[in-house]
Amino acid sequence: MITISLTSNEVLLEIEELRKEYDGTTVLDGISLTVHKGEVVVILGPSGCGKSTLLRCLNGLEPVQGGDIRLRGNSLTGSTVNWQQTRQQIGMVFQNYDLFPHMTVIENILLGPTKVQQRSKAEALEQALQLLDRVGLLEKKDAYPRQLSGGQKQRIAIVRALCMNPEIMLFDEVTAALDPEMVREVLEVILGLAKQGMTMLIVTHEMGFAKAVADRIVFIDQGKICEIAEPEQFFSQPQTERAQQFLNIFQY
């Protein structure tokens, strides 16, 4: 079988010796990771190891106490970072799709492109409709969030983030709040993005999905990177006892 890698040599994101504390307790303890354009990195680790915190630091939602984060060489840890601009380059989707309840699907999606990015409504609308079509929800464009299932809301949240044309997408347990039958439809959207070469950092507890989507698995334990491996290697022969214990819990 010929495997075509969509990962380029171009470095997009560099995390260097990142340290994060909450109330004097170290939660991220010297995390270093380089992500290339087009790469899909899945972050795994036991509950409380710091996965969500790491994504939140990358998106400027948490201040850090040490180290650096660089996006295309530009540091994101100083006090002068323009987060409004930077967040347009780093899209994030959370467990709880926070769509505005009083706005329709299309209004939710167009808010960022038209208000923040000041793009023309016609141009943003064209892109939004294309993206909605791609996730199979074009007919829901005028629905309100309360009229959608959890899986549909989560796909809309992904479209909303994509419509800002980010360079990288962060996904934080986006299927954790969904009923099992809706998990697949959301994961398929993310798999589709991977095939199109979107750079992504994904936190998930879905091991089958992690194996299918990842170029690299990063296993974190107690705030440190314990292991970085290709998925085949990680799932068949993890190098550390902690990773083996973690996989045993998932019976994987």
Ligand SMILES: Nc1ncnc2c1ncn2[C@@H]1O[C@H](COP(=O)(O)OP(=O)(O)OP(=O)(O)O)[C@@H](O)[C@H]1O
């Ligand atoms: N706002 C906060 N204030 C204080 N401590 C926090 C805060 N947010 C997270 N923590 C702590 O930081 C540690 C890492 O939390 P984080 O949510 O990043 O873990 P996680 O690996 O994503 O866990 P899970 O898989 O359960 O979601 C935990 O010990 C958590 O209790």
